[in-house]
Amino acid sequence: MSDDAAPMSLHTRTENVLRNRTPGNLTREERDVLESAISGTRVMRAGQIAVRQGREVDASTVLIEGLMTRHIDARDGRRHLVGIYLPGDFVDLHAYALKRLDHDVGALTDVTIGIVPHSALERIQTDYPHLTRRLWFLTLLDAAQHRQWVLRLASLNAIGRVAHFLCEMNARLAAIGRSDGERFDLPMTQVDIGEVCSLTNVHVSRVLRELRELGLCTMRASSVELHDVPRLAQLGNFDPHYLYLNDATARLAVSGKGSL
Amino acid sequence: MSDDAAPMSLHTRTENVLRNRTPGNLTREERDVLESAISGTRVMRAGQIAVRQGREVDASTVLIEGLMTRHIDARDGRRHLVGIYLPGDFVDLHAYALKRLDHDVGALTDVTIGIVPHSALERIQTDYPHLTRRLWFLTLLDAAQHRQWVLRLASLNAIGRVAHFLCEMNARLAAIGRSDGERFDLPMTQVDIGEVCSLTNVHVSRVLRELRELGLCTMRASSVELHDVPRLAQLGNFDPHYLYLNDATARLAVSGKGSL
DNA sequence: CGTGAATTTGAGAGCCATCAATCTAAGTGG
DNA sequence: CCACTTAGATTGATGGCTCTCAAATTCACG
Numbered sequence: 001m002s003d004d005a006a007p008m009s010l011h012t013r014t015e016n017v018l019r020n021r022t023p024g025n026l027t028r029e030e031r032d033v034l035e036s037a038i039s040g041t042r043v044m045r046a047g048q049i050a051v052r053q054g055r056e057v058d059a060s061t062v063l064i065e066g067l068m069t070r071h072i073d074a075r076d077g078r079r080h081l082v083g084i085y086l087p088g089d090f091v092d093l094h095a096y097a098l099k100r101l102d103h104d105v106g107a108l109t110d111v112t113i114g115i116v117p118h119s120a121l122e123r124i125q126t127d128y129p130h131l132t133r134r135l136w137f138l139t140l141l142d143a144a145q146h147r148q149w150v151l152r153l154a155s156l157n158a159i160g161r162v163a164h165f166l167c168e169m170n171a172r173l174a175a176i177g178r179s180d181g182e183r184f185d186l187p188m189t190q191v192d193i194g195e196v197c198s199l200t201n202v203h204v205s206r207v208l209r210e211l212r213e214l215g216l217c218t219m220r221a222s223s224v225e226l227h228d229v230p231r232l233a234q235l236g237n238f239d240p241h242y243l244y245l246n247d248a249t250a251r252l253a254v255s256g257k258g259s260l
Numbered sequence: 261m262s263d264d265a266a267p268m269s270l271h272t273r274t275e276n277v278l279r280n281r282t283p284g285n286l287t288r289e290e291r292d293v294l295e296s297a298i299s300g301t302r303v304m305r306a307g308q309i310a311v312r313q314g315r316e317v318d319a320s321t322v323l324i325e326g327l328m329t330r331h332i333d334a335r336d337g338r339r340h341l342v343g344i345y346l347p348g349d350f351v352d353l354h355a356y357a358l359k360r361l362d363h364d365v366g367a368l369t370d371v372t373i374g375i376v377p378h379s380a381l382e383r384i385q386t387d388y389p390h391l392t393r394r395l396w397f398l399t400l401l402d403a404a405q406h407r408q409w410v411l412r413l414a415s416l417n418a419i420g421r422v423a424h425f426l427c428e429m430n431a432r433l434a435a436i437g438r439s440d441g442e443r444f445d446l447p448m449t450q451v452d453i454g455e456v457c458s459l460t461n462v463h464v465s466r467v468l469r470e471l472r473e474l475g476l477c478t479m480r481a482s483s484v485e486l487h488d489v490p491r492l493a494q495l496g497n498f499d500p501h502y503l504y505l506n507d508a509t510a511r512l513a514v515s516g517k518g519s520l
Numbered sequence: 521c522g523t524g525a526a527t528t529t530g531a532g533a534g535c536c537a538t539c540a541a542t543c544t545a546a547g548t549g550g
Numbered sequence: 551c552c553a554c555t556t557a558g559a560t561t562g563a564t565g566g567c568t569c570t571c572a573a574a575t576t577c578a579c580g
Contacts (some may be wrong), residue, residue, distance in 0.1 A: 074415035146406035155334035
């Protein structure tokens with residue numbers, strides 16, 4: 001379960017953790033400590049479930065490469081995403097204190113993950129109060145994103161929801177160097193996007209067509225291009241403050257232009 | 261700002277914190293420590309804003325009496341609740357690590373709150389690792405509730421949302437001894453409920469009528485009576501596991517009957 | 521008893537779901 | 551090299567849930 005797929009140079013596994021977030025990147029020492037808390041890495045195929053709802057777990061997962069989801073299967077048989085995670089995100093850090101999750105964690109694409117035993121987190125909690133607070137902060141970031149997802153469903157219509165989601169992905173990907181502020185890869189199907197925005201794939205298709213016809217963005221295969229970030233942000237009522245990005249990244253996220 | 265409204269006997273201010281939650285109530289010592297972290301109490305009138313979005317804060321708030329909300333004003337002028345809080349809940353504990361909130365915190369009714377300076381939380385974090393973890397757990401409970409609110413909006417129709425919300429309130433109120441499992445006070449207007457469930461007050465009215473006609477529950481003024489908790493829970497796809505209640509309370513929350 | 525807030529009811533409209541068929545692209549095997 | 555397969559995307563027609571607008575009614579309270 002923990003055979004390293006390929007040797008990784010020191011820090012490459014945690015380089016994206018809290019990268020470009022506002023209280024500043026992790027210090028060198030914090031990176032070392034966190035890195036050494038990873039007992040091993042693991043590769044999973046798209047579609048696999050990493051953690052099942054209700055199952056007791058004794059390790060958390062940091063996503064190194066790929067896309068993962070938190071999702072809940074509703075009674076109607078449909079799957080609903082309540083979170084989506086990028087490289088550098090802890091997908092189930094909250095399992096450390098919760099022990100059992102209230103949702104599933106799955107791989108949306110092929111992924112590489114790092115395993116962080118809760119025993120290692122215990123040691124961090126007793127020995128590194130500052131890093132502990134950064135980890136706590138990470139789970140609070142999650143909560144802030146959840147609140148924004150509530151707001152997205154509550155206050156936006158279909159096109160606004162998709163615009164908001166694309167803006168969020170653009171901002172978060174830019175923070176980890178995977179978007180230049182306007183263009184990025186997003187290996188999601190229209191069904192996936194529907195599960196995020198609570199829309200049918202049929203309607204997602206119509207919305208993407210409208211965004212295309214409005215000249216706001218194009219999405220072909222897994223490649224997204226935002227042609228007018230400011231107007232998209234307005235359409236989706238997107239304000240990146242909830243992501244706690246540093247200033248440069250936040251500016252990029254609403255203008256599409258700038259440098260990191 | 262911190263004149264105690266009325267003298268309170270020791271522990272009455274924190275008696276509801278984590279009460280009947282699953283890793284067990286706070287220990288006597290933890291209660292003492294937490295109680296002494298409260299620098300004072302404050303009374304606020306219904307409708308007042310306690311913390312404004314984006315404002316930097318250096319203290320958190322524990323709700324002692326009354327109802328508070330986390331809400332975000334959308335561009336369309338409508339207010340959307342992203343959380344609702346009961347006595348014993350920390351309404352903005354996350355401000356300790358976040359410093360600036362991504363939402364407003366307001367009083368839904370007249371409330372009494374306890375002020376917990378972040379300096380006191382710092383001391384707890386360095387001196388009481390176990391209590392720190394319980395506090396972390398509290399913020400994770402918030403996140404779990406947020407996820408369920410996402411799911412409520414994403415997967416349920418109007419009547420299901422209201423049913424789910426009433427079940428949640430019943431469960432959480434039962435945990436703090438404010439519901440007998442079927443009957444409780446809930447001083448909210450239909451506009452308020454609409455802001456929770458993302459419905460117009462007009463439609464909330466229709467939904468409550470339908471619930472009444474189905475014999476599932478009646479809500480008059482601020483008093484709620486659930487006539488058939490199991491059917492309500494089914495209608496709202498309500499499963500209280502996300503609240504991490506202890507077993508007795510969880511059973512009560514889906515059956516309406518039982519004792520704590 | 522008057523006043524304003526909250527609730528209730530009705531009529532009409534719009535957004536998005538549902539159902540169904542078609543189309544495209546990529547991969548597979550003969 | 552092409553028929554076949556399959557997942558994903560697209561388009562059209564229809565319907566339902568909930569919003570909007572408007573008016574009436576009830577309730578709390580001074």
